[in-house]
Amino acid sequence: MKALALVLAIAFFVVAVLYWLPNGPFGHHLKHGILFAILGILALVWMRFQSSAPARR
Amino acid sequence: MTFVQAMLLAILQGVSELFPVSSLGHTVIVPALLHWRVDRSAPSFLAFVVALHLGTALALVVFYRREWLAIVRGLARSLLRGRIGDDPEERIGWLLVAGTIPVGILGIFLEHPVRALFGSTATVAVFLVLNGGIMFLGERLRRAQRSGGGQSRPLQALSLGDAVKVGFAQSFALLPGISRSGSSIVAGLLLDLDHADAARYSFLLATPAIGAASLLEIPRLFAPDARGMLGESFVGGIVAGVTAYASVAFLTRYFRSNDLRPFGWYCLIVGAGSLLLIATKVIT
Numbered sequence: 001m002k003a004l005a006l007v008l009a010i011a012f013f014v015v016a017v018l019y020w021l022p023n024g025p026f027g028h029h030l031k032h033g034i035l036f037a038i039l040g041i042l043a044l045v046w047m048r049f050q051s052s053a054p055a056r057r
Numbered sequence: 058m059t060f061v062q063a064m065l066l067a068i069l070q071g072v073s074e075l076f077p078v079s080s081l082g083h084t085v086i087v088p089a090l091l092h093w094r095v096d097r098s099a100p101s102f103l104a105f106v107v108a109l110h111l112g113t114a115l116a117l118v119v120f121y122r123r124e125w126l127a128i129v130r131g132l133a134r135s136l137l138r139g140r141i142g143d144d145p146e147e148r149i150g151w152l153l154v155a156g157t158i159p160v161g162i163l164g165i166f167l168e169h170p171v172r173a174l175f176g177s178t179a180t181v182a183v184f185l186v187l188n189g190g191i192m193f194l195g196e197r198l199r200r201a202q203r204s205g206g207g208q209s210r211p212l213q214a215l216s217l218g219d220a221v222k223v224g225f226a227q228s229f230a231l232l233p234g235i236s237r238s239g240s241s242i243v244a245g246l247l248l249d250l251d252h253a254d255a256a257r258y259s260f261l262l263a264t265p266a267i268g269a270a271s272l273l274e275i276p277r278l279f280a281p282d283a284r285g286m287l288g289e290s291f292v293g294g295i296v297a298g299v300t301a302y303a304s305v306a307f308l309t310r311y312f313r314s315n316d317l318r319p320f321g322w323y324c325l326i327v328g329a330g331s332l333l334l335i336a337t338k339v340i341t
Contacts, residue, residue, distance in 0.1 A: 038161070039158075039162075045136065048136065048139055051139060052140045
């Protein structure tokens with residue numbers, strides 16, 4: 001799951017950059033890029049939660 | 058648009074954004090009913106709408122300021138710890154993050170096509186009737202759950218999957234005439250929240266959605282074409298904020314002991330009445 005989270009994070013950041021490029025394949029869309037950058041950050045958060053040991057009660 | 062019309066629209070926005078009656082639906086139907094000449098695609102009008110939404114989002118942040126502070130602290134704590142703990146605010150924080158994802162994705166990709174497709178006064182009136190029906194159906198299903206022995210659970214007991222479901226329900230508000238708070242409160246009720254917690258989650262969930270959407274549009278406020286209405290936008294934002302604050306204060310008290318049915322009746326009557334006025338060419 002950690003690897004999946006990392007792959008997703010990288011994929012989201014790549015898509016974000018592609019949206020921000022003036023002549024990117026999807027056209028220039030600032031808001032779409034921000035959305036994918038946030039999704040990338042959330043995927044990193046997911047990875048962080050996967051890295052920790054399970055809670056002890 | 059005159060100054061008085063702008064202020065009336067600001068009051069309408071502040072109230073109807075949080076009452077489960079669809080703000081977008083009302084800002085389409087009321088100007089049409091009063092025969093106001095409002096160019097909804099004009100840069101100055103779009104800037105004005107951004108200011109109204111900013112005012113509404115700010116009112117929600119101020120109203121729930123203590124909760125937001127605790128939520129932000131909780132999110133930071135869980136990030137440092139690397140897991141979501143049992144602290145209610147921490148859990149609610151992540152529920153809000155999960156619930157905001159659907160509306161973020163669907164809003165960015167579908168907002169413009171959906172509004173272009175369903176933005177006419179007649180479709181708004183139909184969706185307003187449907188909005189009333191959703192609230193009645195939600196209350197009916199909720200009562201059936203309770204009579205079957207189902208108990209309410211606290212907001213922090215929702216799972217992240219439940220939060221995403223409420224977030225999807227909130228996305229139905231992309232359809233003009235469907236209420237953001239109405240659909241998310243109904244989804245919360247069907248997930249066994251009581252009315253007060255369903256409304257609280259709905260209003261907290263609305264804050265990042267409305268706030269982020271308006272923050273991203275701030276450049277519109279200062280666009281050269283929008284300068285003609287900068288004064289109206291500024292005052293309108295304050296008026297919308299004040300009315301939104303009063304609305305959320307009223308609704309949080311209201312939902313402690315009341316349900317969605319009065320709003321359901323209101324939407325049915327206004328939607329059906331609007332359809333009648335459209336059929337008789339009073340609204341064009």
